[in-house]
Amino acid sequence: xxxxxxxxxxxxxxxxxxxxxxxxxxxxxxxxxxxxxxxxxxxxxxxxxxxxxxxxxxxxxxxxxxxxxxxxxxxxxxxxxxxxxxxxxxxxxxxxxxxxxxxxxxxxxxxxxxxxxxxxxxxxxxxxxxxxxxxxxxxxxxxxxxxxxxxxxxxxxxxxxxxxxxxxxxxxxxxxxxxxxxxxxxxxxxxxxxxxxxxxxxxxxxxxxxxxx
Numbered sequence: 001x002x003x004x005x006x007x008x009x010x011x012x013x014x015x016x017x018x019x020x021x022x023x024x025x026x027x028x029x030x031x032x033x034x035x036x037x038x039x040x041x042x043x044x045x046x047x048x049x050x051x052x053x054x055x056x057x058x059x060x061x062x063x064x065x066x067x068x069x070x071x072x073x074x075x076x077x078x079x080x081x082x083x084x085x086x087x088x089x090x091x092x093x094x095x096x097x098x099x100x101x102x103x104x105x106x107x108x109x110x111x112x113x114x115x116x117x118x119x120x121x122x123x124x125x126x127x128x129x130x131x132x133x134x135x136x137x138x139x140x141x142x143x144x145x146x147x148x149x150x151x152x153x154x155x156x157x158x159x160x161x162x163x164x165x166x167x168x169x170x171x172x173x174x175x176x177x178x179x180x181x182x183x184x185x186x187x188x189x190x191x192x193x194x195x196x197x198x199x200x201x202x203x204x205x206x207x208x209x210x211x212x213x
Contacts, residue, residue, distance in 0.1 A: 043071055063076070076105045078094055112158070128159075161188075
């Protein structure tokens, strides 16, 4: 009986350490693939807007397939197009598309990554204004918003700016460890909400990133 108790305690400790595990995807993923993935993951984050400046129309099927597979949470991420301008319009376009197709989702994550001078401006002030435009519009539409980024991406793009620190942080660090032990404060965030701990892996025939919270 003592051994059984020890095993149960060990299992609870492992669960507390690793928490929930999930995936994020950017390609059309079938219902059968999501059913396969559900064996190891409990939440999904689906691309809803491309960095080219257009809605990812696969978002409708992907979100539905994720829910149907039994995922506990399904969110959407927006990869903005700085060079397309009008940040508020990009948010509105995504939200309106989701609503018009009756897509049920939890929140929208703003994907802040890329190179200054190409994906983003070399002016950090301009990048901050663009970011604030997205957040403001999302809030005006009643959306819950978070930020996906890392210190290596955020700092060159936004500098010492901490204007996003009131939003949940989903940070990337590919050390294959589904915990926050590696987190170092940046951008005004003192703690994260979620971590992307492995990227560009293939499971169940699907290209994905692994996440935990």
